[in-house]
Amino acid sequence: MYETLVRDTDQPVPQPPVGSGGVHVTGLGKRFGDLWALRNFSITVTPGTVLGLLGHNGAGKTTAIRILTTLSQPTEGRATVAGFDVVRDAATVRQHIGVASQQATVDGLMSARLNLQTIGRLYGMPRREARERGDALLEQLDLTSFADGLVRTYSGGMRRRLDLAASLMNRPAVLFLDEPTTGLDPLSRSSLWDMLRDLVSEGTTVILTTQYLEEADQLADDIVVLDHGETVAHGTPQDLKSRIGEQRLDVHISDITQLVAAQQTLLPYADSEPIIDEAECVITVPIKPGTRIVDVVRTLDDAGIDAIDVARREATLDDVFVALTHKTQTERPNNASPQEQS
Amino acid sequence: MSTSVVRDASVLARRNLEHIRQIPEKLTNVTVQPLMFVLLFSYVFGGAIRVEGGTYKEFLLGGILIQTLAFAMMQPATSIATDLQEGVIDRFRSLPTRRSAYLLGHYFAEMIGSIVTIAILCGTGLLIGWRTSASILSVAQGILLLLVFATAMIWLGLWLGIFVRSPDAVMGIGFIIVFPATFVSNAFVPPSSMPGALQWFAAVNPVSVFISAVRELFGNPLTPVTKHVWPIDHPVPAAWIYSVALVVLGVVSAQRQYKHRTTE
Ligand SMILES: Nc1ncnc2c1ncn2[C@@H]1O[C@H](COP(=O)(O)OP(=O)(O)OP(=O)(O)O)[C@@H](O)[C@H]1O
Ligand SMILES: [Mg+2]
Numbered sequence: 001m002y003e004t005l006v007r008d009t010d011q012p013v014p015q016p017p018v019g020s021g022g023v024h025v026t027g028l029g030k031r032f033g034d035l036w037a038l039r040n041f042s043i044t045v046t047p048g049t050v051l052g053l054l055g056h057n058g059a060g061k062t063t064a065i066r067i068l069t070t071l072s073q074p075t076e077g078r079a080t081v082a083g084f085d086v087v088r089d090a091a092t093v094r095q096h097i098g099v100a101s102q103q104a105t106v107d108g109l110m111s112a113r114l115n116l117q118t119i120g121r122l123y124g125m126p127r128r129e130a131r132e133r134g135d136a137l138l139e140q141l142d143l144t145s146f147a148d149g150l151v152r153t154y155s156g157g158m159r160r161r162l163d164l165a166a167s168l169m170n171r172p173a174v175l176f177l178d179e180p181t182t183g184l185d186p187l188s189r190s191s192l193w194d195m196l197r198d199l200v201s202e203g204t205t206v207i208l209t210t211q212y213l214e215e216a217d218q219l220a221d222d223i224v225v226l227d228h229g230e231t232v233a234h235g236t237p238q239d240l241k242s243r244i245g246e247q248r249l250d251v252h253i254s255d256i257t258q259l260v261a262a263q264q265t266l267l268p269y270a271d272s273e274p275i276i277d278e279a280e281c282v283i284t285v286p287i288k289p290g291t292r293i294v295d296v297v298r299t300l301d302d303a304g305i306d307a308i309d310v311a312r313r314e315a316t317l318d319d320v321f322v323a324l325t326h327k328t329q330t331e332r333p334n335n336a337s338p339q340e341q342s
Numbered sequence: 343m344s345t346s347v348v349r350d351a352s353v354l355a356r357r358n359l360e361h362i363r364q365i366p367e368k369l370t371n372v373t374v375q376p377l378m379f380v381l382l383f384s385y386v387f388g389g390a391i392r393v394e395g396g397t398y399k400e401f402l403l404g405g406i407l408i409q410t411l412a413f414a415m416m417q418p419a420t421s422i423a424t425d426l427q428e429g430v431i432d433r434f435r436s437l438p439t440r441r442s443a444y445l446l447g448h449y450f451a452e453m454i455g456s457i458v459t460i461a462i463l464c465g466t467g468l469l470i471g472w473r474t475s476a477s478i479l480s481v482a483q484g485i486l487l488l489l490v491f492a493t494a495m496i497w498l499g500l501w502l503g504i505f506v507r508s509p510d511a512v513m514g515i516g517f518i519i520v521f522p523a524t525f526v527s528n529a530f531v532p533p534s535s536m537p538g539a540l541q542w543f544a545a546v547n548p549v550s551v552f553i554s555a556v557r558e559l560f561g562n563p564l565t566p567v568t569k570h571v572w573p574i575d576h577p578v579p580a581a582w583i584y585s586v587a588l589v590v591l592g593v594v595s596a597q598r599q600y601k602h603r604t605t606e
Contacts, residue, residue, distance in 0.1 A: 069436055072606045094438040105433035109361045121353040122437045124346070150364065166433065 021047035021082050021173050022205050023068065028077035030063050030229075037063040038229045041077070045205055045222070047173075050196070052220030053209040054317075056325065059226040061209035062102055065178045068207065069099045082173045082205075095123075098172030102179050102209075104159040105166070108152035112143055112162050115151060116169060123170045130169075137165035140195065142188070156183045164192070168199075175199065177208040181215060193218060213317035223317075225324055232324045241315045244323045245271040245286030249296065252282050252309040259283065265303045269296055275322060284319065287312070347443045354434075354447025358421060359454070371417065372459040376410040380466050383530060391531055396563030403467045404556040405529030408549060410459055411492045412524050415499030416516040418452045422503035423512050426603065435604060445596055449496050456492035460485070476561030483578075484559030490585040491552055497592025504599040523549050532565035545569035548584045555581030 023045040030038045038060040045051045053061045066072035070090040079086045082096035120130025141161045181189045225233040274285040300307045388398040533544040554577035573580035
């Protein structure tokens with residue numbers, strides 16, 4: 001699709017060992033003072049696949065990305081990206097990666113076009129190639145009509161898209177996107193997804209973090225869920241869903257005081273513990289395979305519980321998320337202050 | 343220094359120049375401000391101050407040149423502090439560009455500013471009656487000394503900016519250092535008119551040494567030395583020693599501070 005990138009002759013690009021274009025991480029950890037922002041993080045990302053990093057605010061997603069993109073030093077563990085060690089061969093790693101940080105990193109006092117040209121030139125491209133590559137990306141990200149405007153005057157979503165363009169200037173082998181679609185409107189979001197799918201089908205490896213489970217479900221081949229720096233789940237979207245039960249029953253009841261009673265009543269049908277959503281007055285039950293809805297309704301009725309609605313659906317990643325982080329919170333109630341535990 | 347470092351630095355310097363194109367007011371402190379100083383001092387103080395061996399205008403220029411180049415350290419300090427505060431630094435750090443290219447880019451851009459400043463000051467000086475009575479070679483050495491001094495100030499400014507972290511704080515701290523250092527010197531008045539303690543300060547102040555060296559090399563009148571210390575008695579060799587020392591200090595400290603700041 002693109003012409004081959006011409007590199008500066010005085011900066012020969014060392015070729016990675018064959019078959020190591022992906023990412024290998026073993027026991028990666030990062031400590032800030034007393035806090036382990038990331039711990040025992042291990043993952044292998046096959047070239048041409050997408051890894052989704054999921055987790056609440058402060059889970060350690062950005063910390064992982066910053067280490068893998070050489071911006072931050074790990075406290076322990078090792079990682080190679082595109083076949084090169086992120087600490088020892090940081091300079092080489094940088095030639096093969098693209099990064100779109102969580103916070104936009106474009107220069108507000110230059111136009112979009114100049115921002116991209118500057119970056120292209122710093123990758124060693126001749127002036128003309130840098131300009132053409134920049135213009136092509138502006139076109140692709142739908143920014144051409146603003147290309148000469150000062151980035152300071154851009155809207156948040158436009159700046160984000162420009163940041164993505166910047167991360168693609170060198171046609172990276174491995175692309176890191178830290179919450180790439182935060183602040184994008186639905187249209188921009190889905191066109192970004194399409195663009196990422198194209199890149200992946202051309203062989204790009206992608207690691208992205210997201211708060212949107214749908215996004216991970218749509219794009220990721222493999223998902224890691226982080227919680228307080230620990231890996232609490234790892235698998236394909238399908239694995240994760242089947243691990244916690246494929247099917248859900250959302251039972252909406254009319255009387256909030258009956259929530260606990262309803263939960264008890266539903267237990268015989270549950271694969272694992274039903275989760276109560278008090279605000280919505282809904283109990284979500286991971287149901288055993290073969291459960292019949294009529295039986296559930298009859299049981300509720302016999303117990304005198306007024307169910308407004310009973311709906312069966314496929315498990316979503318949201319359910320995975322709630323189940324997993326719910327569990328770790330109950331297992332480690334004092335996580336916020338580990339000193340008090342000892 | 344490899345060619346790619348110089349090339350990357352030029353690309354980065356163009357970025358600073360682009361900032362000036364967008365906000366031309368940034369240029370006032372290298373253009374309008376020194377011009378104003380030359381005119382104000384020569385016409386306001388000029389009549390009141392007697393200088394042995396020449397006119398006040400001839401005396402003034404060396405002082406204004408060094409003072410302006412010293413104040414110019416605030417500009418790189420502010421630029422780099424701004425970069426470090428914003429996300430843009432992460433972009434450059436994720437590119438295969440050397441650390442030194444980034445700092446060198448700032449230096450290149452600021453050096454252009456300093457050259458413009460020297461040209462404006464000398465040009466205005468010539469217009470209002472400043473003359474040199476020294477050989478071409480000596481004047482050339484004077485200009486070279488100014489360029490090396492400017493280099494030292496830019497690198498010290500970069501160091502300050504990386505150290506201070508916030509562009510607002512740069513102004514405050516910069517003024518506290520540069521104002522006394524340039525005013526308690528032989529820049530505008532002969533130190534013989536100052537109280538004894540200040541005369542000592544002015545005599546050991548490297549700023550005085552630079553100014554005397556420039557005056558001597560340009561063949562302009564020098565103030566009589568009241569407190570004798572070796573540097574002020576031998577301004578030209580002393581100024582060269584000081585400049586080289588300050589350049590080394592600035593370059594090494596800025597690089598180390600930058601490395602420290604960007605390691606997490
Ligand atoms: N430079 C730092 N110094 C100290 N603590 C830090 C630093 N960077 C991150 N942390 C801490 O490390 C933890 C993980 O932060 P991180 O930014 O990786 O979270 P995240 O998963 O990206 O969150 P978000 O969804 O909010 O972006 C947080 O508790 C955070 O406060
Ligand atoms: Mg984050």
